[in-house]
Amino acid sequence: MARMKFLCDADRCIECNACVTACKNEHEVPWGINRRRVVTINDGKPGERSVSMACMHCTDAPCAAVCPVSCFYTTADAVVLHSKDLCIGCGYCFYACPFGAPQYPRVGNFGSRGKMDKCTYCAGGPEADFSTAEYEKYGRNRLAEGKLPLCAEMCSTKSLLAGDGDIIASIYKERVMKRGYGSGAWGWKTAYKETINV
């Protein structure tokens, strides 16, 4: 089976935020929640780098490990999803996540947290595929239609790649060979415990 991953080619990212906009629109993500965001390092200086960051769907996900109610599960495609019905909004997944992927709508007691929301790899949630309940809670389920996440599809420079880990790693390797250099696959060592050898 495919092992789904994200790879943001930081040499190509131009910080256009198309991935952010696509995700927000497709899943009707409420105000204040940023499932995907673009972070720029050394902004304005030579050697500026932009990286599009959302849930990396880690191997041995730290969020799943620390959840007090064990609301996370990993699908057959290695996508890390969670159940908003079980979530108690404690925030532990956010403390553990190296990428800051979990987000909260701040509707809990004293204005804190509420049910956690994060990038679903456009794979919905535990509700039935294509149901209204699934759309309202988790957003669109593209993977069940056989499509890839919208952020990667909308990327203007094809810097954000999504798909089977081996395939996107080989695409990235090809680019690195052609260019003669590469920024590395950001977050891969932390998320998947591997680096791409070029």
Next chain:
Amino acid sequence: MKNWLKTVLAVLALAFVATAPAAAQNNNFNPTKEAVKEEQLLNALKPGDRLTGRISIPDEKAASLIQPTGQEWRTFHQQKLPIIGGVAILGMLGLLALFFLVRGRIRVEGGFSGETITRFASLDRFTHWLTAGCFIVLALSGLNISFGRMVILPWLGPETFASLTALGKLAHNYLAFPFMFGIALMFVIWVRDNIPEKIDLEWLKQGGGIFSKGAHPPARRFNAGQKMVFWIVMGGGVVMSVSGWFLLFPYLAQNGVSDLQFFTSIHALLAVLFIAAMLAHIYIGSLGMEGAFDAMGTGEVDLNWAKEHHGLWVEEEQAKAKGGKVAPGAVPAE
């Protein structure tokens, strides 16, 4: 002459101009190639810090790219904390069971006299039970958050367990306030009688007399053991309240997730130690010592019990009842 000089200068200028571009045109520098790499930045990070950049989102905290401290927090919470908690709580339960088996229930040696003396007034008892009641619920809901997944989830199944935990979390968040109020009230009404004194050393030297029959070291209203419990509760209560405050209102944390990881770790660690200490207190006040529970239960304790365990306090109270104050340690003329 002028023309000759102009020609020489022109040739020199041309030579200068011709060589300059060659020096400036260093085709090897490629800003994208030389840009920072993830490895570099992560190695340069200080412990507890995170990789940040610039974002277009107004919330500055979203500017974080990678925060490696989350991995350490996970290791602490999932591996170290259960070991510390297990040793502290199960170890304490084991010690108490052992003590009960070896020493048994501490009896009133002179037997119950049938006469009673007022030990704690309504305000004392109210404060104690307010704080203690909250503590029990806070402790159980807190232990559930940290360890429930291992111990209770397999029994109840995911939906029931999640509902129970959600309820527990609400109870934990709301009962925190009466608990903090109770701690403050306890301090106000009891700090005067809990200041450490010389006779406390004597009490401690004799081990409180709990290990041997017939030993009744001196104690006033609160003996040295109780004074230790008081200060543990005050100290523990304050640390739990402060760390808990930031967990209730996470947006108050200045440094974002690093502060929250720190406060959660402190809160969880102190909690297991606090619970272990309170188990000993609960033991001695109920099962461990005959006649002790009455103090907080009805407020009236047996006179023989009071003479054996808080002799000096009984003398003070009886002298007060006769009218006039008595200096500590003074013996009435009769």
